Amino acid sequence: MxxxxxxxxxxxxxxxxxxxxxxxxxxxxxxxxxxxxxxxxxxxxxxxxxxxxxxxxxxxxxxxxxxxLSRHLPIWLNAHGRILVTGLGLGCVVRGLLASPRVEHIDVLEIDRRIIDVVGAEFYEEPRVMLHHVDALRVRPSPDAHWNFAWHDIWSEGEEGLQLLHGRLMILFENHCDNQGAWGFPRWAKHLMPTKIVG
Ligand SMILES: C[S@@+](CC[C@H](N)C(=O)[O-])C[C@H]1O[C@@H](n2cnc3c(N)ncnc32)[C@H](O)[C@@H]1O
Incomplete structure (x- = not known):
């Protein structure tokens, strides 16, 4: 594609x-x-x-x-297998991932029940998508949890400290993901992360 x-x-x-x-x-x-x-x-x-x-x-x-949307191309162009997405938002990342037959399963972590009810309804019948109502920053993945890729795009008021939060998510999931990335993650910070960064 x-x-x-x-x-x-x-x-x-x-x-x-x-x-x-x-x-x-x-x-x-x-x-x-x-x-x-x-x-x-x-x-x-x-x-x-x-x-x-x-x-x-x-x-x-x-x-x-x-x-x-083009800021999410790194995950769409690379993703295959099992994908972890933090932040459902308008569901755009999930729709883009579903367009790829190489994507087998998508776990979406979303903190806001209303976003899941309104935006997530489109994915209720989609067998490749599993929506989880959780704070991604507080998740403790089970030891055997594994994803090929994770893409982080949560949100903070005024975008304050957003990339620090994305960095925290990468550290939280580092032992469970082969590759990770985040919306607008600064190029200069990529080599500082203890995880393989997409894009
Ligand atoms: C920028 S939007 C995501 C946009 C999304 N990438 C898309 O394709 O439309 C941010 C989303 O992250 C959710 N969010 C914010 N903090 C979160 C957290 N700690 N855990 C999970 N979701 C969170 C917000 O409720 C919102 O739905």
Whole structure:
């Protein structure tokens, strides 16, 4: 599969309708960045935070623009076998992974019950996906747990300390994963990690 095939597969389906649930809002916007974006609209996931109380409908946590989706290409282009995903969000990483026949199983760790109920519903009947309602940072994997790849994309308010959290996740799962990676993980930090980094 080509990179653009993964981007297309990862897009949020129209069946996931714009809505507000708890502190979260799913919104669909017409695409005005026509020069660099191939699609006529895109979907955003917002969350109300203390810092964003004055900004309706809150902080942007995820969007399915080509620019954002392409940051997940390292996992889509490399993944095979058993995959661990932290952070369901809009489900884009999971959709992209499902497009690959080389992916056998995906465990998704998501802290927010509402995200699982609203976004995760699409994957309830998907035999290759298992959704787990847990705080990924507090998981203690069983000794025999093994994944070929892990991809971390959790979220922190204002992205504060986000890469430290992703680094913590890599350390937590290092004995259980052959390869790991994270959204926007800095290149310079890759050689500092005690794990093989994708991308
Ligand atoms: C940036 S979004 C993930 C976007 C996702 N990669 C996608 O493809 O749409 C971050 C997600 O991580 C979840 N999250 C935040 N902290 C978490 C934690 N400690 N454990 C598990 N999930 C967490 C949030 O609830 C949110 O759904």
């Amino acid at each position: 080509l990179p653009q095939d993964y981007l297309k597969a990862a897009r949020v389906p129209k069946s996931l309708e714009p809505q507000t649930f708890g502190l979260w809002t799913i919104e669909r916007r017409p695409e005005r960045r026509k020069l660099c974006e191939p699609w006529s609209d895109y979907t955003l996931l917002h969350r109300v935070t203390l810092a964003s109380l004055h900004m309706e409908p809150g902080e942007v946590v995820m969007e399915d623009s080509a620019r954002e």
